[in-house]
Amino acid sequence: MKNVFVETSNVKRFQSALAALEQRGAQEACLAVVDGLPGLGKTTTLKHWVAHNGAIYLRAKKEWTAAWFMNELLEELRVNPPYSFQKKFGKVVEELAMRNSTAAMARRNFALVIDEADHISKKETILETVRDISDIIELPIILVGMGKVNDHLTRFPQVSSRVSQKVRFEKATLADVKTLIDQRCEVKVADDLAGFVFKVSQGYNREVLEAIANIERFGLRMEPGDQGVSMADMAGMAIIKDRHNGQSIMVPEVL
Known part of the structure; x- marks a missing residue:
């Protein structure tokens, strides 16, 4: 499968939101929420954006406390965490402010x-810590959920x-699925099979990529016609x- 990042309609909406965030009126209003069901490409999109912008990515944990959050953030920033929470917080603000300024x-x-x-969306202590960081250095913080x-x-x-x-x-959408197939699949795929992938995947990127992998394995062993597999x-x-239910979905016979 081709290792390329595909700009689907979800990705384009995310990029538009980031552009709007940069042009916000109230400087303290710099939080963004990205949500949606699992398997729609949120994490892939955010990790790609983070990698290309030198941003910071953390994955929240169920048992996170404010101190644990600070420790993981400092580790991601490659800073040895101080002992006290006050010093942890100060170091986080210092490091993020420096990187934010450099990026600007x-x-x-x-x-x-x-x-x-x-x-963390029900944990007031962590949310207030997030707000404090964002307020002090006017740093965009993106919360990604389900x-x-x-x-x-x-x-x-x-x-x-x-x-x-x-x-x-x-x-x-069907257009998104066709774009994913066109840009990531190593073999050409006919429109009827692309449409079937759209139907059975129910629009989940994860399933579309699974289908592409199966189509590739088959297509690389044969010589597809002009229209593709x-x-x-x-x-x-x-x-x-x-x-x-975990059951395999089969391609039906075409009448």
Whole structure:
């Protein structure tokens, strides 16, 4: 499978939200929430953006405390954590402020991305620490979750009022699926098979990529026609596994 990053409609909405975040009116309103069901490409998109902008990525843990959060953040910043929480916080602010300033001078976007933010979206102590960091250095912080973050944040108006951008990742469209196949699959795929992948994947990127891998394995062993690997070619073969029951979904015979 080709190792390329594909700009789907979800990615483009995310990029638009980041552009709007940079042009925000109230400087303290620099939180963004990205949510959506698992398997829609959120983590892939955020990790790609982080890698290309030198931003900071953390994955929240269920049992995170504010101190644990500070320790992991300092480790990601390659700084030995001081002993006291006060010094940890001060060092985090210092390091992030420096990197934020450096990125601004280089005209790069910089942010702290916290994935799996559902784990912290009910924890007031951690959220207030996030707000403090964001307020002090006007640092964009992106909270990534699975659909509940915005709802949970309404319990903390001091935090929710600082969310200026909300992006919900939706299921892939047919155009998205065809773009993923065209740009990532090593073999050409016929329109009928691409349409079948869209149908059985239910718009989940994870399943689309699984289908591409199966199509590739088959297509590299044969000589597809001018239209590419078709449903007729793969009739009776497994294309993906059903995410609900784990059963293989087979390509049907084409009448």
